[in-house]
Amino acid sequence: MPVSTGLRYRATQPFVFEVTNIVNPAMGHTSTAYTAAVNPLLTCSTRFDFNLYSYESDLCIGAEWRNGGEGVVKGRLGFRQGLALLFDGRYRNALFSFGLVVDAHQRTNAFFRSIGLQIQYII
Structure with missing residues (x-):
């Protein structure tokens, strides 16, 4: 253990x-x-x-x-994990996140390792 x-x-x-x-x-x-x-x-x-x-x-x-309101931009660059960007924001009653991960080491496969979008609506 x-x-x-x-x-x-x-x-x-x-x-x-x-x-x-x-x-x-x-x-x-x-x-x-x-x-x-x-x-x-x-x-x-x-x-x-x-x-x-x-x-x-x-x-x-x-x-x-x-940025002065509810929005947050996050970024990360690593040798093994590549480049990752994330944006969290709010518009009225909706919370949303958009992010992507880029793998610069793999040139033969897809450049983007993952892309994501999440939307939440607050009642």
């Missing part, structure tokens, strides 16, 4: 940032993330994953931007 241990440090001065480290010694996996709130509308993050037994690693950077 694998057991994971995590540590998190959060500071609010001089700006809000958070560092997280998760280690699973039985599986040989470690993950480290750093997140910083650049301003009230923009948050940036990086994550590094490494597996000792399989030598698989991934470096991923991402950002989240809130």
Whole structure:
């Protein structure tokens, strides 16, 4: 049974940032993330994953931007996971999300790994 241990440090001065480290010694996996709130509308993050037994690693950077209303744009770029974009928004009583994942490594197959649209109506 694998057991994971995590540590998190959060500071609010001089700006809000958070560092997280998760280690699973039985599986040989470690993950480290750093997140910083650049301003009230923009948050940036990086994550590094490494597996000792399989030598698989991934470096991923991402950002989240809130436009003054209910809309949020999220983006992520990673070596193994490719490029992902997501837009969450609201129009009157409808909540909607639109996202896509692009795989730049596969040139012979479809360029888009997945595309999705979700609409919810609040009564």
